[in-house]
Amino acid sequence: MSTGEAEAALIDLRAHIAADAENEAELTVRAAEADALAEQQRAEADAAAITGRAVALGRRRAEAMVTATEHRAARQRRAAILAARRAADDGFRAASTAAVLGLADESGYPAVLEALRATAFAVLGPEADVTIDPGGGLIARAGGRLLDLRFGTVAARAIAETTAQIGEVRT
Numbered sequence: 001m002s003t004g005e006a007e008a009a010l011i012d013l014r015a016h017i018a019a020d021a022e023n024e025a026e027l028t029v030r031a032a033e034a035d036a037l038a039e040q041q042r043a044e045a046d047a048a049a050i051t052g053r054a055v056a057l058g059r060r061r062a063e064a065m066v067t068a069t070e071h072r073a074a075r076q077r078r079a080a081i082l083a084a085r086r087a088a089d090d091g092f093r094a095a096s097t098a099a100v101l102g103l104a105d106e107s108g109y110p111a112v113l114e115a116l117r118a119t120a121f122a123v124l125g126p127e128a129d130v131t132i133d134p135g136g137g138l139i140a141r142a143g144g145r146l147l148d149l150r151f152g153t154v155a156a157r158a159i160a161e162t163t164a165q166i167g168e169v170r171t
Contacts, residue, residue: 089166093159100155104136113138116149123147 001009103112113132120128120140128142136151 089163092163096159096162097152097155100151100158101136103151109136120147120149 103109106112116138117130117140120130120138124140124142124145124147128140128147130138130140132138133150137149137154139150140147
């Protein structure tokens with residue numbers, strides 16, 4: 001083989017090696033691109049799954065916060081209603097007690113006192129010991145029994161009965 005032939009063979013060999021290298025490089029690039037695309041798709045799927053879990057968690061937390069806020073608001077409404085009822089009951093008690101105790105200052109008080117005395121004798125008998133209360137009304141005793149008809153006591157009983165009836169209506 002002559003030098004020219006050897007050089008021509010080397011040129012052909014180089015061209016063949018270069019073509020093989022180029023083909024191999026192209027296959028490597030395509031494989032790398034396919035791997036990169038697959039990795040990108042996996043990463044996007046993972047990101048979508050993570051985002052979905054985060055959104056679901058956020059929704060659950062938001063729902064829990066809304067529920068807690070609703071319960072808190074309901075408790076506050078109930079407390080406000082109970083406070084208003086308490087204030088109304090306290091006002092009713094004070095006004096009722098003042099009205100009953102004010103009977104002692106009315107011009108008709110002697111007639112009321114006489115009616116209470118008659119009630120005491122009717123309940124405890126004619127031998128009952130009757131004591132007039134300075135705040136209004138009276139206390140009667142007979143044979144170990146006691147009848148408390150003081151205005152403060154009568155007012156407390158009437159208020160207790162009335163508030164019990166009001167409580168039945170409220171429920």
